[in-house]
Amino acid sequence: MTTAAELRACIDKVQATAGKGFDVVDVPTAAGFKIGRAEGAAIVLLTPADTSPEPPTQLQRISLEPSSLLHVRHVDGTVEDGQWGLVQLNLGELEYLDTFLSVVANVIDVIGTAPEPGQVSIAMRRLVRLFDPNPVPRGSxxxxxxxxxxxxxxxxxxxxxxxxxxxxxxxxxxxxxxxxxxxxxxxxxxxxxxxxxxxxxxxxxxxxxxxxxxxxxxxxxxxxxxxxxxxxxxxxxxxxxxxxxxxxxxxxxxxxxxxxxxxxxxxxxxxxxxxxxxxxxxxxxxxxxxxxxxxxxxxxxxxxxxxxxxxxxxxxxxx
Known part of the structure; x- marks a missing residue:
């Protein structure tokens, strides 16, 4: 089981650098997953690529791509190009980072380290519900x-x-x-x-x-x-x-x-x-x-x- 505390420790190791791509580290408890930073305050999660992907989704705070060719940089200086799923969270307010990471940890566990075709897309579709700007709040x-x-x-x-x-x-x-x-x-x-x-x-x-x-x-x-x-x-x-x-x-x-x-x-x-x-x-x-x-x-x-x-x-x- 992946935890928000584990992901926070990973994020704290990463400094975003200028240029195309993402700066990431491997998630220790989830083979095939990486987490890191993009330009600004954006947090990125790389998942195993979906072999039967749905189209990308772009919302105000989050963008999702079940399968995409990405360029990543590791903290040891090595670079890597590969096919991953991409979740990018545009936080803006870093004080909410731990709250977001609890959701990200859950997404990792939902997808699993050996997802079936379409499973990454399904998990990302569920993630959209958490940031969909259309529904009106229904409670206090x-x-x-x-x-x-x-x-x-x-x-x-x-x-x-x-x-x-x-x-x-x-x-x-x-x-x-x-x-x-x-x-x-x-x-x-x-x-x-x-x-x-x-x-x-x-x-x-x-x-x-x-x-x-x-x-x-x-x-x-x-x-x-x-x-x-x-x-x-x-x-x-x-x-x-x-x-x-x-x-x-x-x-x-x-x-x-x-x-x-x-x-x-x-x-x-x-x-x-x-x-x-x-x-x-x-x-x-x-x-x-x-x-x-x-x-x-x-x-x-x-x-x-x-x-x-x-x-x-x-x-x-x-x-």
Whole structure:
């Protein structure tokens, strides 16, 4: 398994020089991979070349070529021309380097040292989702932090991750066959959460539960980046699911997701505060005219009784 710390140590050995090509070092734990620098603050990852490549992709912060003839320089002064896949990250802000390298490490593990034809292209296509400027952010840092907290404490992490923002029912944070779980996180001193009316109405063929979390934002708290790293560690032997963690983070916060990873919240308070209750018990409006849709409201859940025997996804959350 390749780590961000290992890649950072490699990067620190490289100084970008003027001229065509890239200055690189071999990645010790991943045969066939090289990492280094290009002009400016750009970081480059060279992968095994794809023998069945898709077309190159160019975005604002990242460019991808599954197979390209490249000229590279090693730190010992030797030069090499060869066919590699190329990932070029145009950082601009070097303080985010370690965050980017955690993604790069995941990409290396997803591709593997002996990729099948097309596999490099598939990994690069998934990488595009992390930097695609088109999708609108669909959530908040606080909400995402709470979802990661829940994910990291469940008894079946694979099942929980596979249900996270799944296509089964995108109204809920976690959705699986016969079960829905919505995570609500607040920094208020009372257990007040914002719901959409659809989230607390019965779902045919499924039970819906709410995981209510209370915490405090603090500089001394557990950062979002730490929560992401904790989730990565849960899937250390499963690079595909690790990549899924990054994809949900990027889809939730948008293309500038990496700017938010330093925000931190009190994890101990949050962990001790988790309460699971039925969505049907959430205080809500009872009558809505048929001409009205998209109803959202704030509900005080302080007096909602916890579920005695949580079912489905809610039963996976250790409380």
């Amino acid at each position: 840092v606080l909400g995402l932090w709470g979802e990661l907290l829940v994910l990291c404490r469940v008894s079946n992490t694979n099942e929980m991750l596979d249900s996270w923002h799944s296509d089964v029912d995108d109204r809920f944070d976690f959705a699986a066959q016969g079960s829905r779980l919505e995570v609500k996180t607040t920094t208020l001193t009372t257990r007040k959460h914002i719901f959409s009316l659809e989230q607390v109405l019965p779902v045919q063929g499924a039970t819906t539960s709410v995981a209510s979390v209370m915490t405090t934002e603090t500089l001394a708290g557990t950062s979002l980046q730490r929560m992401i790293s904790n989730a990565e560690q849960l899937f250390a032997s499963d690079p595909g699911r690790q990549m899924r963690v990054h994809e949900v983070v990027a889809a939730t916060l948008g293309v500038e997701w990496f700017r938010h990873v330093d925000r931190g919240f009190d994890a101990q308070q949050a962990d001790e505060s988790i309460r699971i209750f039925s969505a049907l018990d959430v205080p809500k409006v009872s009558t809505v005219p048929p001409e009205v849709s998209g109803v959202t409201f704030t509900a005080d859940c302080s007096e909602v009784a916890p579920e005695i025997a949580p079912y489905g996804l809610a039963a996976l959350v250790a409380v």
